[in-house]
Amino acid sequence: MTAIVDKNYAAYAANDLEGILATLAEDYTVLPFGGAPWVTSREGARKIYARHLVDYPMARTQVLGRIDLGKVTIKREHSEPAEGSKAPTVDVMMIYTVRDGLIARCESITRAGDEEAAVGVIAAQLDAYNVQDLDAHVACFAEDVVIADLNGAENLHGITDYRARYQGVFEQFPANHAHLDQRLACGNVVVDHERVRRSPDSEPFEVLAIYTVRDGKIARVDFVK
Incomplete structure (x- = not known):
């Protein structure tokens, strides 16, 4: 059920923006866990992923842990920005929800608190x-x-x-x-x-x-x- 998440990451590693977008539902939503959406469409995600491919190449992202159950995949990641990028280091947990074979929702949790x-x-x-x-x-x-x-x-x-x-x-x-x-x-x-x-x-x-x-x-x- 969550193989589409692997396909998404493979496209990201290949620097394939269209391949990434092909793994997303038309109403793909990106949001902080428990917060208001940042993005509510596949096309709206294009700009985000295009920027991330430049700032956070997969070679500089370490997956620290992963859990899969049913339609949900959760990944714990640490990403260093590309050489020369002014983007910050990112310590994050991502919750992916799959619907009808595509990623419908991505919720992010940043490292805050004890x-x-x-x-x-x-x-x-x-x-x-x-x-x-x-x-x-x-x-x-x-x-x-x-x-x-x-x-x-x-x-x-x-x-x-x-x-x-x-x-x-x-x-x-x-x-x-x-x-x-x-x-x-x-x-x-x-x-x-x-x-x-x-x-x-x-x-x-x-x-x-x-x-x-x-x-x-x-x-x-x-x-x-």
Whole structure:
């Protein structure tokens, strides 16, 4: 499903602007994660990619990590500008969403905030989740926490509703366990690729949890299932 992302990167490496554009949906949207769109069309992306091909050649971009699940690919990257370019060094995480075989959406996360602290609170909530310590788990989340589907509906608001939901999960599935397959972090955003079993003999299911940390607490979780 996400092979189109590889095709996009191959075209970028080949300095093939038309090849890059061919991997994008007509309504291709570029935006900061959680922010307003910068670009809302394939043709609108032309100028951005033409500039990036000059300022950030693929040979100077290092992919630090990658997670794929369903229609979503997330890459953690570090890019140095081309020799002579005045563009800044870029430390970023990119979330690509594929629709009908083309890249429909690219969301960027720049490195801002205390990354070590963000990873720490995510690790703490997962540890508490796996030993069914409801108080310790809930303590990692903000009073106004929001739970949502990535680019979809917000389906939970506030710590009271969050506690009630996970009290129910722990009661219904006392052997519930989430195995961490991979973790990527960029500033105050942490992405966990988890494999969850409701019981030791049940079939696992995969999920991406995109955590946004604010003031030392998890303020938002966007799920990909």
